[in-house]
Amino acid sequence: MTHANALIRAEQRGPILRLTLQNPPANALSLALMEFLQSELDAVRSDETIRVIVIAADGKLFSAGHDLKQMTSHRGDADHGKAYFEDVFAVCSRLMQSIVDHPKPVIAEVDGLAAAAGCQLVASCDLAFASERSRFAVNGLDIGLFCTTPAVALTRIVNRKQAMEMLLTGDAIDAVTAKEIGLLNRVVPTESLTSVVTECASLIATKSALAVKLGKAAVQKQSAMGLAEAYQHASRTMVENMLSHDAAEGIAAFLDKRKPTEPSNDRPGETRDIPD
Numbered sequence: 001m002t003h004a005n006a007l008i009r010a011e012q013r014g015p016i017l018r019l020t021l022q023n024p025p026a027n028a029l030s031l032a033l034m035e036f037l038q039s040e041l042d043a044v045r046s047d048e049t050i051r052v053i054v055i056a057a058d059g060k061l062f063s064a065g066h067d068l069k070q071m072t073s074h075r076g077d078a079d080h081g082k083a084y085f086e087d088v089f090a091v092c093s094r095l096m097q098s099i100v101d102h103p104k105p106v107i108a109e110v111d112g113l114a115a116a117a118g119c120q121l122v123a124s125c126d127l128a129f130a131s132e133r134s135r136f137a138v139n140g141l142d143i144g145l146f147c148t149t150p151a152v153a154l155t156r157i158v159n160r161k162q163a164m165e166m167l168l169t170g171d172a173i174d175a176v177t178a179k180e181i182g183l184l185n186r187v188v189p190t191e192s193l194t195s196v197v198t199e200c201a202s203l204i205a206t207k208s209a210l211a212v213k214l215g216k217a218a219v220q221k222q223s224a225m226g227l228a229e230a231y232q233h234a235s236r237t238m239v240e241n242m243l244s245h246d247a248a249e250g251i252a253a254f255l256d257k258r259k260p261t262e263p264s265n266d267r268p269g270e271t272r273d274i275p276d
Contacts (some may be wrong), residue, residue, distance in 0.1 A: 026064035051205035065116025118149035139170035
């Protein structure tokens with residue numbers, strides 16, 4: 001399955017959905033592009049044929065961030081653009097949160113520059129792979145605008161001092177440095193990038209869809225909790241997972257030293273209600 005609009009190309013390859021940004025030359029996150037991307041993500045939340053989502057981009061840049069020309073054009077509005085700016089950042093914030101909260105794992109495939117909101121997009125994904133030539137920056141201060149919303153995503157996955165150095169200097173870091181500080185999972189040759197991402201996505205797609213969904217949500221939720229509350233929440237999730245068909249059959253098959261007779265990649269798991 002492949003379909004496209006002017007700004008996003010969606011391709012389903014087996015259990016993997018590739019969403020490719022195509023807004024040359026900078027793949028700017030215009031309001032329309034963000035809305036299209038949001039629509040694609042929302043449409044597959046409960047689609048059991050899709051197990052993993054990959055966000056990639058055409059061209060030499062992954063994304064240079066928000067569409068500054070589009071935003072500047074609204075400074076002539078009666079409110080000097082205030083309402084439009086509020087709309088843009090609200091849409092962007094919802095988009096980034098929906099990636100974090102999405103039941104499917106989302107992988108960023110980066111080949112080129114990811115700057116400002118483009119870097120925010122990478123930081124919001126569950127996994128991120130990049131080519132050796134890729135660079136990353138949150139360089140809003142270069143134009144008098146602190147990257148406050150990208151900082152939300154960035155400071156949640158990298159050390160605060162390293163994030164602040166990027167935010168305060170605006171300097172771009174290379175892919176190796178981005179991996180060292182935790183922004184990326186792997187750095188690979190450009191020609192291998194898509195195949196490496198596909199290999200990882202395909203492996204994830206063989207796992208229990210239910211377990212992945214429960215686990216991703218639990219990891220996100222417990223990160224904002226204190227230690228004791230986090231363990232309570234994680235324990236409840238483990239119980240829910242243990243009561244599922246996927247875990248019962250998977251564990252039985254492991255103990256019997258056989259393959260599962262009804263693997264979860266053929267039949268989505270179901271859980272029983274757990275009393276509070």
